[in-house]
Structures are given as C-alpha cells and as structure tokens.
Amino acid sequence: MSTTQKVFSEKIKAKTRELGLLDCGISRAERLEEEKPRLERWLNQEMHGEMGYMARNKDMRLDPRLIVEGAQSVISVLLNYFPKEQQHDSEAPVLSKYAYGKDYHFVLKDKLNALLKFIQDELAPCNGRPFVDSAPVLDKAWAAKAGLGWVGKHTNLISVEHGSFFFIGELIVDLELEPDTRVVRDYCGSCTRCIDACPTQAIVAPRVVDARRCISYQTIEQKGELDESLQGQFNDRVFGCDICQDVCPWNLKSEAHQEPDFEPHPQLMKLTLKEWQEMDHPLFNELFRKSAVKRTKFEGLKRNLRFIERASSPGESQSPEE
Template structure:
C-alpha cells in the first residue's frame, strides 16, 4: 500500500466512524501563526486564560508535544442540533453544550481511528488531542484542507459551515499530506463583526477574548465584566451569534450523533425554570455536559448577570 492509498483509507475510515471530514498535513513548525499568536498574547487578549501563554513552542510545533510526530490527522465532528430551545424568553445555551461533553465523544472516535490505523495501515504511535492541550487546532485543519479561518476566527468549511468540533491525531507515520488549500471565502461580508453584541471581534480575524461572551460565561473565574452589562443578549453559557449569522452556516445539517442529543427536559426549560434551577436539577441536566465546567455556582452567576440586564431594560 503506497502513502496515497494509506491516506485515502484513513480518510474513508474517519467518515465511517462518523466524522464530518478528515484531512492530513505534514507536522512542521507553524511559522505563519507565530507572529499572530505573539501579538495577540502581548496585547493581553487572552484574559485569564494563562495556559495560552504557556508551552508556546509546543503550541507552534507538534513534534515537541509528541515525540516522533511526522503527520497531523485533523478531523471535524458535526454538532449542529436537530432542535433548539423552545421558550424564546429562556436564557440561551450555546449549541455545542446541548449534549455530552464533546471532549469524551471526539476522543473516543479518535481512538477508534487510531486502532484502525495500527491494525490496517501500519504499526505506529500517536496521541489524540481535543481542545485540551497546546495544539492550534484550527491552523492544522486549514493545513489539512478542511476550511479557512473566518473573520470571527472560526474554521469555516465550504461544505459544512462551522458548527463542528475539531480534533487531531499526532502520529509518527509519514503520511501523504492533502494538497487541497481552501481559499478565504469571507469576501466583503462583515455579518459576524456587525452582529457581535460586545464588539469582541475588534477587527477582521482578531477576537479580544476579554469581550467575548463565551469567555465571560465560561473561562472568566471571577465576576463578569460590568462594562459588558446589557450586551449579553440573554446568553447564559457560551455564544453562537457570530456563527448563527454566518451565511456559510446555511449549509449546516443536523448531526446524527446520539451523544450530542440534549437531556429530554433541557430544550423545554422556561425562563422561570432556568432562573429557579437548583443544584439537583443542574446535576440532572448537565451530568455529562460541558456546562459542568462552569459548575452550578458559575451558571448561577451568569443567570444573575443576564437577569440584571433584563431588569435594567
């Protein structure tokens, strides 16, 4: 089996496992990303995400993160939901957090893909990564021909939009890299920039995390920035606004991953039920969810903040 056939069999298997797309790139130093990352960090736009400042060399060179790495296999996993919240007055939960925490789902599928490679392609060593280590997921997905980085800094796929998770295998096989390069299709569109209620997209392709609703409701450990009061548009955990308005997401189709289906009670929660949620209901609804990351106390902080916004209107 030659390298090109190896690559195609791996990509075929990835689709069989349930991934939306798969691409392969040569493991190398991300020289183009270095200057952008350094500038972003120097301007403090990472906020309290101190981990973004650590392991910079590993973040830019996967060969330092997993010894022997020669190729990066990037995958996309759809999470666009079949339904959204029913009460238009209810606090809005980001779509990615409806079901089981994606870290577990995606990593399990990556391990399935690795077992296939080891059994059917060649003996190898690899590590699976899902948004929890110093890997520039979007940069590798671009190199693998899976899309381009939009003005909202999300990876956008011509075929699928942007409602997907990204993961990768750092593998010590020298695989044939994909030759596809997806050009930037944002054009003159500024819908994501115009729609962001906190003006977190300070200019095309640059997001100040400190102003981002997702950062404030998930990453921020202290109190939410009062300067952003009245601008959360009822978002209680995460935010999809810049994706919801993106024309490329007209191509989004509902996922078929059972693990991402929401708890039966979640979509029907009224505003009042959200506001009066106790710890037992929180534990029931979000037992396996990414919402657990903010804990009950964090969700209550977020609810209090958007409730005060409503009262001041």
C-alpha cells in the first residue's frame, strides 16, 4: 500500500470527525463470502417477513462492485444518536430513541455527500455513492470488516468504545485507500441479556432475529394489522424498539450525541399518555414533520397505539403464560 493511500485514509478519517461522525473504518471493496450462507438461510426461513427488498439483488448485497462501477474501497461511518433526555411520562407510549429527531437517512447522507465532495476536491478525482439503509448494502458486515465493532447477539453492531446507539452509513468509492486491519473480536461472551429481554422472543438464536416477531418490524414495516399473537407483548412500544440495546452492558458507554438535527421537537418528550391517545393529524404532522416516524404515517401510528392500548385494557388480552 502506497504512502499516498495511507495519507488519503488518514485525511478521510480526520474529515469524518470534523463532520461530527463518531467513527470511521475502511475496507477493500470485495465480495462478502462469509455473509452469503447466513443471508440465504435467513431468507429461506422467511424471517424477513414482508420486507421483499431483502430477497432482491442478493448478489449486489454481497458485492459492492456490482453497485458502484469500479469500486475499490468501502468507507464505513458511525453517527451517534443516543439522546440527552428520555420521554417524561413513564406511562406514555414509547418511541425508539433513533426517531426523536430528524430522519437519520437525510442527516447521515448529507454528511456522506460532504465527505465525498471533500475527497473529490481535496484528495483525488473519484466516483462514489453514499448509502444509508437505501440500497442492498450489508452495513453491519462492512462496519465489522472495517474494525468498527462486532455484531452482537441482537444483530446490532457493538463498538468497544461507543456501545451500539449509532447509525451506520457507507461511502463506496472507486479510489484505492489503505484498509483497516483491526479485527474486533466478539465480546458478547456468555451474556444473553438481549435474548432474554426481548418480549416477543424475536431473537430466535444468537445473531438471528425473526423480523416477523420483532417489535420494530411490526410497528414500522408491517402492512395492515399487527400480529394478534403478539398482543400484550409490546411493552408500550409504539414505533421501533430499543429493549435489546437498553439491556446491553456495552451501552453503559453511551454518551449523548451532539447532533443538532437529532434534537426532538420540544413538545414530543413531554407528551402524556392522554396526549398520545388523543393525537390528531395536525399534531402528528407538527411533531414528526421531518422524523422517521413519517414512514408509518398517521394511520400506522394510530394502529400501533390501538394495539398497545388494547393490551393495557382489562380483559382485552392475556399474556402468553396465562
């Protein structure tokens, strides 16, 4: 590897820090051979549910050179979203922490586009594309390959330094850079806190999540009505779920983000149970105008609210043990 490629890699990492990113790692753009059997087994067991896009473009998902012509390097970045405050009303429906502020797809993609422009203007001419959950890219696999962490038993990437409350994005470029050689070993050990804590038993084996049972999938991806067999098991989660991350000991390392775009609407954190239940369309639009919650739409959020309200109503449902 030439001195120039090493210098380029160092300057790229320095720029990511300037952009407010948590960490950065670089990998060679090559086929992810180890991921293929795991992906195929998961798809064959239909654990992706209605997420049909997961079964499409499998070859692209495994080889970034099929997405970006001439790709030579995958730059993986992390962006912290751990919030400064939690929802005030302990009885209110629970919103996933990642959805408090502006939709991360836009925030992180803007930073990756700024990084690409920096590379093109300051380092070398190149072509590249940013990716934030928007194309067939296995972000956790690439981040692990770049030495940013390991994939925990809950299937989220865990960083030794930062825990797991962060977004992952990639910039795939046709520029040869010095790849990171750090390999982070699996520090989960014998811990099963995430598996034990999942109220719907969606983590069916270490590093295997049946999306159909996952609260995040049900409240965001699921079309139509929610799975009645999971009634009473959502623990008041109305959009997304953080339970498996909340119980992870590595998240004792989490520190509040410094990203202005992730600051919640002033009214959001103060919403009471009654205000959630009585939310109308105008209030929904006001609170979630730029939020990821818009994905489920007003009707979807009301559906989720009805589902957890029924679980808390006497005589409406029973726990699986009853």
